[in-house]
Amino acid sequence: MHALIAIGAVVTIGISLIGWMSLSEIARRDRAQAEMAARNLITSLGSDISRNIELFDLSLQAVAEGLQNPEVQGVSAELRQLVLFDRSTTAKNIGSLLVLDPDGNVVVESRSLTPRDTNYARRPYFQFHREHPKAGLHISAPYATKRGEYVLAISRRIDAEDGVFGGVVVGMLKLSYFHDLFRHVTVGDGDALMLMNTDGIALMRSPFNASLVGVDISQTTVTQAMLSEPAGVFEAQAGIDGIQRFYVHQTVPGLPLKISYGTAINRIYAGWRQEAWRIGALVASLCCINLALLIGLTRSLRRRDEAEEQLQRLATTDALTGLYNRRHFDQTIAREWNRARRVSVPVSVLMIDADHFKAFNDTFGHQMGDDVLAALGDCIASVTQRSSDCSARYGGEEFAVILPGVGADETLCVAEAIRSKIGALRELQQGRPDRLPTVSIGAATLVPQAGLTPRDLIKAADAALYAAKEAGRDRVMVAAIPRDLPREKPVEKLAA
DSSP: OHHHHHHHHHHHHHHHHHHHHHHHHHHHHHHHHHHHHHHHHHHHHHHHHHHHHHHHHHHHHHHHHHHTOHHHHHSOHHHHHHHHOOGGGGSTTEEEEEEEOTTSBEEEETTBSSOOOOBOTTSHHHHHHHHOTTOOOEEOOOEEOTTSOEEEEEEEEEEOTTSSEEEEEEEEEETHHHHHHHHTSOOOTTOEEEEEETTSBEEEEESOOGGGTTOBOTTSHHHHHHHTSSEEEEEEEOTTTOOEEEEEEEEOTTSSEEEEEEEEHHHHTHHHHHHHHHHHHHHHHHHHHHHHHHHHHHHHHHHHHHHHHHHHHHHHBOTTTSSBOHHHHHHHHHHHHHHHHHHTOOEEEEEEEETTHHHHHHHHOHHHHHHHHHHHHHHHHHHOOSTTOEEEEEETTEEEEEEETOOHHHHHHHHHHHHHHHHHHHHHTTTOTTOOOOEEEEEEEEOOOTTOOHHHHHHHHHHHHHHHHHTTSSSEEEOOOOTTSOOOOOOOOOOO
16 A cells, blocks of 8 residues: 555656646746847847948048048038038938047038037047047947937047047937837837947837936946846846846947847746646646545555455454454464474463353353353453463363463463453352353463474363363463473563
C-alpha cells in the first residue's frame, strides 16, 4: 500500500511538473515574442532617425566644404545660396541653416539672403566646436526657441585653411520630427516608446508627454540601466508612471541617442494568464481524478487486507475461546524451538486441563460447557500477555501455552498465576452448582539441542499434566528432565 501511495504521489507530482513546464514554456514564448516585436520596432525607428540625420549631416558638410571653395565665395549671394543649400534644407521639420564666423556672428543663412543680426558665440554647440577641433557631428540638448518650439542644434565645425577655428555651420531639427515619427507607431496599452540622448535627456515619448521633453531623467533606475550598455533587455518599474515593463533598448546607429520600447508586463502575460487558468484547471482535474482513484484503490486494498487478516485470524484462532488454535500452536512451537536452538535459550510449555470437565458437561449441558471453556481461555490469556507468548486451545477441554525464553522457575510462576486466576474466579462463584472447574497444569522447560524435538517438550509437559491429575488435580506439576539433558542456561530473559 505504501508503494501505491508513492506511485500516486509520483503521478501527481509528474502531472503538476508537466503543467508547470508547459506554463513556463508559454511564458518564455510570450516574452520572446514581446522582445522580438520591440526590437524590430526600435531597430526600424532607429534606422529612420539615423538615415535622416545622416542626410542632414551631409547638407552641413556640403555647406562647410562649399565655403572653403574660392569660386563659391566669388559668386553673387543668390547663386551662393543655390550652391550651398539644397532643397532638403527646406523640409518642414528643419529650421534655417546658419553659417557662423569665428566670433559667432551669422554670415550666411539658408532662408534669407540677408543674414540675421544675431550672435551665437555663447551657445553650447558653438563653444563645443571651438574647444574640440577634432569633433565631428554634434547634436545639442533640446531647447526651446523664441516661438516655443523645441529643437536640436545639429552642427559641424568649419576649419580655415591653416586649420584654425573658422566658425560653425548649424541647423535646427525640430522635435516635431520625432513626434510625427512616433505618432505613426501603435503603442500597446501600458507600453512606452522613448527617445533620449546619451546624457539622459528625454527627447520624445509615446504616449506623448509634453512635460517630459527636455527633462533630465538620467537618475532614474530605468535610464541608468539603459545608459550602462549599448543595447540590452531588462525588466523594471518605470519611475515616470510606476508601470512594470519589459524594456528593449539600443543606441541609434552612429548617433548619441538611445531608443527604447517598454512593454507592460501585464500585457505580455495576458495570454499566459488565460493559458494558466486552462492548464491549471486541467492539471487540478487530473490530480483530483488521480487522487480519487488512489483513495478508492487504497480503500479497496485496505478492505482486502482486513479481509485477509480476518481470514488469517479465523484460520489461526479458536472461535469458542478466542485463543490460538492447534494448528497455530504447532507452527509457533516449531518456529520458537528453532530460534531458541540458534541462541541457546530455553523454551517452556504449559499443558492445562479442566478437571472433571466431562462430568460438568454431562450435568449442565454443552452450552454451559462452552461458557466454561471460554472463561478458562480468558483467564489464561489475561496472564500470558507477552507478545512472544502463545496461548492455544489444544483440544477439547485442554489448553497449551508456549513461553519462549522463559526458564523453569518463571514458568512455574506463570502456571501458578493461571491457576490462581481461575481460583479467584471460582471464589466469586461460591455456592453455585455450575461453578468453574479447577485446572491441572503440567510444565516443562528445555534448551533445544541436537536429538531433541518440540514433541519431546510437549510430551514432557503432558506427562507432568497427568502427574498433576494423579496427585489430586487443581495443582501444577513440573516435568522431571533427565539429568543428561540441559535444563537451561543462565541467559537474559527475552523482553515481553
